[in-house]
Amino acid sequence: MVPLTGMPEVGANHDLAELLRAALERARVELSDGDVLVVSSKVISKVSGLRAAPHAAGSATQPPDLVREHSTRVVAERVTSSGTTRIVASRAGPVLAAAGVDASNTGPTGGTLILPRDPDLAARALYAGLLAAYAPAALPRIGVVVSDTAGRPWREGQVDFALGACGVEVLEDLRGLQDTDGRVLSVTARAVADEIAAAADLVKGKRTEIPAALVRGLTAAVTTPAAAGARALLRPVAADWFTLGTTEAVRAALGAPPGSTAASTVGVASVGPEEVTVRLRRAVVLALLGLDPPVEATDIQVGDGRVGVAVADPFRCGLVMARLEVALHSEHLSDWRVERLSGSADVSGRTSAAPDEDD
Numbered sequence: 438m439v440p441l442t443g444m445p446e447v448g449a450n451h452d453l454a455e456l457l458r459a460a461l462e463r464a465r466v467e468l469s470d471g472d473v474l475v476v477s478s479k480v481i482s483k484v485s486g487l488r489a490a491p492h493a494a495g496s497a498t499q500p501p502d503l504v505r506e507h508s509t510r511v512v513a514e515r516v517t518s519s520g521t522t523r524i525v526a527s528r529a530g531p532v533l534a535a536a537g538v539d540a541s542n543t544g545p546t547g548g549t550l551i552l553p554r555d556p557d558l559a560a561r562a563l564y565a566g567l568l569a570a571y572a573p574a575a576l577p578r579i580g581v582v583v584s585d586t587a588g589r590p591w592r593e594g595q596v597d598f599a600l601g602a603c604g605v606e607v608l609e610d611l612r613g614l615q616d617t618d619g620r621v622l623s624v625t626a627r628a629v630a631d632e633i634a635a636a637a638d639l640v641k642g643k644r645t646e647i648p649a650a651l652v653r654g655l656t657a658a659v660t661t662p663a664a665a666g667a668r669a670l671l672r673p674v675a676a677d678w679f680t681l682g683t684t685e686a687v688r689a690a691l692g693a694p695p696g697s698t699a700a701s702t703v704g705v706a707s708v709g710p711e712e713v714t715v716r717l718r719r720a721v722v723l724a725l726l727g728l729d730p731p732v733e734a735t736d737i738q739v740g741d742g743r744v745g746v747a748v749a750d751p752f753r754c755g756l757v758m759a760r761l762e763v764a765l766h767s768e769h770l771s772d773w774r775v776e777r778l779s780g781s782a783d784v785s786g787r788t789s790a791a792p793d794e795d796d
Contacts, residue, residue, distance in 0.1 A: 439466055439651040440640040446544050449486040454566030457649060464651075468571070471656030473580040474563075475637035477648040478600050479542055481559050481583055482550040489538075489549040507536040507551060511696030513682030516707040523696060524682070529556055529600065530671050533587050537600075542643055556583050556601025557666025564603045564662055580605035580659045582667075584634035586643075590679065597638035599630035602667040606630075606660045629658050630667055687767035691760060692727045699726060706768070716768040717744070723767065724760040732757055738778065745778040 441460035447453065457474060461467070482488065489503055501521065508525035512532055515522055527536040529552040537552040553559040560581045568576050583601035588594070599607060607630035611622045637650040674680055684706060685695040693699040703723045706716075721737050721744075732753065738745040744761055748754040754777055761775045 438637055438640045439464055439653065440647045441649040441651060442647055444648060447480055447483045448544070449484060451484050452566065452570070453480060453484045453563060454570040457567070458570045460649065461651065466651060468577050468579055470578040471654055471659050472577065473582055473605060473633055473652045473655050473659065474567075475582045475584050475634055475650050475652060476563065477641065478537070478552055478556065478583050478585040479539070479550055480648045481553055481563070483544065485553060485559070487551040487553060488543070489551060503538050503549060503551075504535045505696070507538055511694070512680065513685050514695045514700070514705050516705050521705055527552060528554055530668050531585070531587065531598070531600065533585070537585060552585070552600065557603065557668055558601075559583055560601035560603035560666060561662065578604075578659050580655070582630055582634050582637070584637065597634040599634045599667040599670065602630045604659055604662045604664065605633065606658050607665060607667055607669055628670055630670065633658070684767050687763060688723060691723050691763060693723055702726070713770070716770060720761065720764040720768045720770065724757060724764040728757070737761070742772075743774040743776055745776055747778040
């Protein structure tokens with residue numbers, strides 16, 4: 438991996454291919470077969486003018502409306518110290534925090550950078566620019582990867598991945614081949630383009646002012662520019678086991694999918710610790726959501742480790758109890774007991790009657 442240093446702060450008036458050529462010359466590196474240029478998506482966004490207006494001086498958070506505009510669906514949402522953070526399926530393709538909309542390292546003018554709608558097209562455009570920058574000499578067999586950064590389920594930290602690609606075999610499908618013991622591989626498919634992006638990030642990064650790197654020695658991975666781009670790495674929704682977060686899946690089943698008005702009415706969970714009373718309040722609102730005719734919150738009474746339902750009609754009482762059990766699960770309070778009350782309760786939250794012995 439070779440860091441491409443000395444690149445200036447770029448803007449819409451810069452020729453990125455020429456800047457990369459100059460950086461390679463400073464590094465005394467000549468392009469050769471099997472080289473892959475990895476370029477941060479921020480640089481692509483800057484030279485493409487994909488920038489929203491400044492929204493808060495010194496802030497690295499993202500305006501909610503801008504995130505929604507560049508999302509196709511919300512996967513999960515949590516309240517953080519800087520507002521509500523949403524994990525979404527971005528219009529650029531991947532599932533990302535805040536649709537990849539970013540207010541960090543945006544340059545002296547500030548504002549917010551937006552991902553290209555077609556990152557593979559952006560990679561192909563950069564490849565075409567390199568063809569022109571090196572003309573009339575022939576360009577060696579190289580690839581281009583546009584990288585971005587994302588977190589991962591089950592793992593702390595973030596890694597770079599291939600947002601867009603050109604001239605790279607993005608996926609090495611080993612299914613049907615044999616391992617070293619002669620056993621047939623049934624699921625192994627290496628995300629080569631993602632591995633290249635992650636490797637390049639070892640020599641570039643957010644704090645080093647090195648937005649690009651050359652990864653050398655990838656002759657087997659470099660292919661024709663007409664090959665499939667990084668979009669081929671996106672898992673189809675029908676095959677995705679994790680289309681919603683755990684809490685969001687439960688809440689969606691009760692009529693409050695993430696990102697919806699109903700979810701805002703219920704309230705969004707925080708990433709940090711919360712009082713049990715706050716979580717119970719959300720569970721009650723969620724359980725009563727959309728009931729017709731409505732059930733009043735005063736018919737739900739909270740005691741020590743239990744929630745009582747004082748609805749006279751047995752069927753509707755059972756319905757509310759069932760929804761409450763599910764809603765409590767969404768708040769990780771499934772050990773709380775839901776029971777029917779034979780009488781009503783006062784507004785203070787104290788039960789005014791013992792549980793019905795028949796229930």
